[in-house]
Amino acid sequence: MIQPNKYLANIASPPPRAHSIKFLSGARSKPGVFKLDSNEAVIPPSPQVLKAIAAFLKEKNNLNWYPDPKADELRTEIARYVHTKPEQILPTNGSEQALEFLTDAYVSEGDEVVVPTPTFSPFNAWPQSRGATIVEVPYDIHSGPTASTIQKKITNKTKMIYLINPYITAYPEIDIEYIVRKNKHALVVVDEAYHEYYGKTSIGLLRRHDNIVITRTFSKTFMLAGLRLGFLVAQKKIIENVAKIIGLYNINVLTHVAGIAALRDAAYTRSYAREVRASTKLIALELPKYGFEVFSTFAGIALFKHARINPRIVQKKLEAHGVFVRYPFFKELPAYLRMNVGNLAFTKELLIKFRNTF
Numbered sequence: 001m002i003q004p005n006k007y008l009a010n011i012a013s014p015p016p017r018a019h020s021i022k023f024l025s026g027a028r029s030k031p032g033v034f035k036l037d038s039n040e041a042v043i044p045p046s047p048q049v050l051k052a053i054a055a056f057l058k059e060k061n062n063l064n065w066y067p068d069p070k071a072d073e074l075r076t077e078i079a080r081y082v083h084t085k086p087e088q089i090l091p092t093n094g095s096e097q098a099l100e101f102l103t104d105a106y107v108s109e110g111d112e113v114v115v116p117t118p119t120f121s122p123f124n125a126w127p128q129s130r131g132a133t134i135v136e137v138p139y140d141i142h143s144g145p146t147a148s149t150i151q152k153k154i155t156n157k158t159k160m161i162y163l164i165n166p167y168i169t170a171y172p173e174i175d176i177e178y179i180v181r182k183n184k185h186a187l188v189v190v191d192e193a194y195h196e197y198y199g200k201t202s203i204g205l206l207r208r209h210d211n212i213v214i215t216r217t218f219s220k221t222f223m224l225a226g227l228r229l230g231f232l233v234a235q236k237k238i239i240e241n242v243a244k245i246i247g248l249y250n251i252n253v254l255t256h257v258a259g260i261a262a263l264r265d266a267a268y269t270r271s272y273a274r275e276v277r278a279s280t281k282l283i284a285l286e287l288p289k290y291g292f293e294v295f296s297t298f299a300g301i302a303l304f305k306h307a308r309i310n311p312r313i314v315q316k317k318l319e320a321h322g323v324f325v326r327y328p329f330f331k332e333l334p335a336y337l338r339m340n341v342g343n344l345a346f347t348k349e350l351l352i353k354f355r356n357t358f
C-alpha cells in the first residue's frame with residue numbers, strides 16, 4: 001500500500017469527537033439540548049447575516065460562480081474591524097486553516113516549534129507532519145506561562161512559537177512583546193480565537209515587529225463556526241508568502257457574504273461577548289453550590305470539577321439532562337471538564353439543569 005509522508009506514522013489520530021447529537025435533519029432545533037463541548041456560540045448569528053445570505057441566494061449566478069479569489073470586500077471589511085490595511089489580511093477557511101498555512105509556509109524539517117501547554121492540540125499535528133519537533137512548555141493554569149519560562153525553551157532551531165491569547169490563561173501584552181523582541185529568528189503566532197471575550201490584542205505589535213502573526217476566527221462571538229471563516233493579520237510580506245500556497249478559492253461564497261454582514265453588525269457580537277463575561281461570573285458563583293470547583297477563563301470557557309464525583313460520571317449525568325460538555329480534553333488537566341459559556345438567558349437555564357442534576 002502506498003505510504004503517507006514519513007512523519008505521519010508518528011502522529012496519533014485525533015480522538016473521536018462524536019457524541020449523541022445528530023448534526024443535520026432537524027435535530028439542531030431539538031429543544032433542551034445544551035451543546036457546550038466545542039466552544040461554539042449558543043445562539044445563531046445576527047439576523048443581518050441571515051438576511052444577507054437569503055438576499056444573496058435570490059441573486060442570479062449565486063452558487064454557480066466561484067467566489068472572488070482576492071476576497072477584496074471581505075478583506076477590506078476585516079481590515080476596518082482590526083484597524084489595519086487590507087493587504088495585511090488573509091481570510092482562511094476557519095482559523096485552523098490559517099495555522100496550517102502558516103506552518104506550511106514557515107516550518108521545515110528539523111525546526112522546533114515551541115508550544116506552551118495546555119494548548120489547542122490539533123495545532124501540533126501540522127508542524128509534526130512537516131518533520132518539525134514540538135517543544136512543550138508546561139504551565140500551571142493558575143499562574144500561566146511566562147515569557148521567561150517560554151524563553152528557556154528557545155534554541156537556534158526554534159522557527160515558530162505558538163501562543164494562544166487568551167485561552168485557559170491570558171498573557172500580559174508585555175510578555176508577548178518580550179518574546180517577539182527576543183526571538184527575531186522565529187515567527188510568533190498569536191492565536192486570538194477568543195479575542196472578543198477578552199478585548200486585548202497583539203495587533204498593535206505589527207507596527208514595530210515583522211516576526212509576529214495574529215490569527216482570529218468568526219467561529220466564536222460571530223457565531224459562524226458552521227461556515228468556517230478565520231483570518232491572518234500580519235505585515236504584508238508574510239501575507240504574500242502564505243498567499244503563495246493558499247488555494248484560489250479557499251473561502252466559499254456564502255462565507256464571504258456572511259462574514260461581511262457579521263462585521264457590519266459587530267454590535268451584535270459585542271453584546272454577546274458582554275453577556276458571556278457576565279455568565280462566566282454567574283457560573284463561578286453558582287456551581288460551587290452544587291459541589292463544583294470552577295476555573296473561569298477570559299475565553300468564554302469554564303473548567304469545572306466536582307469535589308466527589310468522577311468527571312466521567314459528571315459528564316454522563318449531564319448528558320442524561322441534555323447537556324454536552326467536553327471530557328477528557330487536556331491531558332494536563334485530567335480532573336477538569338470543560339464547557340463553553342453562553343449568554344445570560346441560556347446560562348440561567350443551564351444552572352437549573354445543574355441544580356436538578358447534582
Ligand SMILES: Cc1ncc(COP(=O)(O)O)c(C=O)c1O
Binds near residue numbers: 120164216229
Ligand atoms: C484556540 C483555538 N484556536 C483555533 C480554533 C479553531 O477555530 P476555527 O473554527 O476558526 O477553525 C479553536 C477552536 O475551538 C481554538 O480553540
